[in-house]
Amino acid sequence: MTSPGPSAEAGTAPANPSNPAIELRGVTKRFPSRDGGDYTAARDMTLTVRQGEFVSVVGPTGCGKSTSLSMISGLAPASGGEVIVQGVPVTGIPDGLGYMFQQDAVLPWRSVLDNVAAGPRYRGTGKKEARELAGEWVLKVGLGGFERYYPHQLSGGMRKRVALAQTLINEPSILLMDEPFSALDVQTREHMQDLLLDLWSGTGAAVVFVTHDLTEAIALADTVVVMTAAPATSKNVITVNLERPRRVEEIRLTESFLAVYREVWESLRQEVEITRARGAGNVA
Numbered sequence: 001m002t003s004p005g006p007s008a009e010a011g012t013a014p015a016n017p018s019n020p021a022i023e024l025r026g027v028t029k030r031f032p033s034r035d036g037g038d039y040t041a042a043r044d045m046t047l048t049v050r051q052g053e054f055v056s057v058v059g060p061t062g063c064g065k066s067t068s069l070s071m072i073s074g075l076a077p078a079s080g081g082e083v084i085v086q087g088v089p090v091t092g093i094p095d096g097l098g099y100m101f102q103q104d105a106v107l108p109w110r111s112v113l114d115n116v117a118a119g120p121r122y123r124g125t126g127k128k129e130a131r132e133l134a135g136e137w138v139l140k141v142g143l144g145g146f147e148r149y150y151p152h153q154l155s156g157g158m159r160k161r162v163a164l165a166q167t168l169i170n171e172p173s174i175l176l177m178d179e180p181f182s183a184l185d186v187q188t189r190e191h192m193q194d195l196l197l198d199l200w201s202g203t204g205a206a207v208v209f210v211t212h213d214l215t216e217a218i219a220l221a222d223t224v225v226v227m228t229a230a231p232a233t234s235k236n237v238i239t240v241n242l243e244r245p246r247r248v249e250e251i252r253l254t255e256s257f258l259a260v261y262r263e264v265w266e267s268l269r270q271e272v273e274i275t276r277a278r279g280a281g282n283v284a
């Protein structure tokens with residue numbers, strides 16, 4: 001995990017339940033291109049995420065998924081349109097934001113316990129109290145007994161557990177996840193998905209989870225947003241009517257799951273084909 005900076009770890013956002021957690025209204029993002037012009041990464045994008053909703057975002061490679069998260073996080077200001085988090089236009093990193101990337105931000109020179117305690121410590125919690133809290137989170141992510149280990153002594157899956165604890169200890173009300181489990185093997189990934197669902201359940205946090213893995217997208221989410229080929233815009237919003245609690249390994253074999261999978265893939269396929277025809281990649 002990482003967050004865009006320690007200030008993104010504050011977990012005290014005053015969530016007004018009548019506001020959507022996240023809204024993108026007609027958002028555009030342009031970057032300077034190498035030829036001195038502009039490259040449009042997102043165009044007229046609309047997205048609404050309710051408090052407590054888990055939204056997965058899928059789209060062809062390079063379409064602008066990460067850029068969308070960057071705009072929500074305030075790291076990359078939108079070039080046009082409105083980005084609103086908990087009723088407030090985004091002008092910097094919103095309070096209560098947690099951010100988890102594919103590459104974690106576990107610090108190699110800190111023990112598991114101290115890595116997890118970092119967020120509370122940064123926010124001024126005393127060392128003893130932060131470590132006690134971190135100890136609880138280490139247990140919650142299944143790393144009891146590894147508190148004094150250093151990251152190089154852990155497997156990739158264990159490091160990911162540390163990263164998850166590092167993020168969730170801050171009790172984010174908005175959780176942005178950018179392909180957080182994609183480097184893991186399939187079995188470890190499914191464990192992490194189940195763990196994430198267990199820990200997220202009941203927190204009320206709004207999650208935006210970017211992934212290329214449609215099974216992961218559907219298994220986790222209440223809603224899957226399919227994005228177009230670049231520049232990204234929301235093409236389809238598909239509701240996942242699958243009961244919770246879920247076990248990823250089991251749910252992905254059910255007929256209802258497969259029906260959603262077909263719907264998502266049908267929507268995505270055309271965008272992937274456009275992207276491939278442009279020679280931008282082979283990833284769905």
Ligand SMILES: Nc1ncnc2c1ncn2[C@@H]1O[C@H](COP(=O)(O)OP(=O)(O)OP(=O)(O)O)[C@@H](O)[C@H]1O
Pocket residue numbers: 031032039041059060061062063064065066067068
């Ligand atoms: N800071 C930046 N400056 C210039 N161009 C950028 C910047 N960030 C992103 N882009 C461009 O915007 C486009 C969208 O990138 P983005 O990373 O959002 O896509 P993505 O859908 O997340 O990609 P992937 O599926 O491969 O992870 C890409 O062409 C990328 O090169």
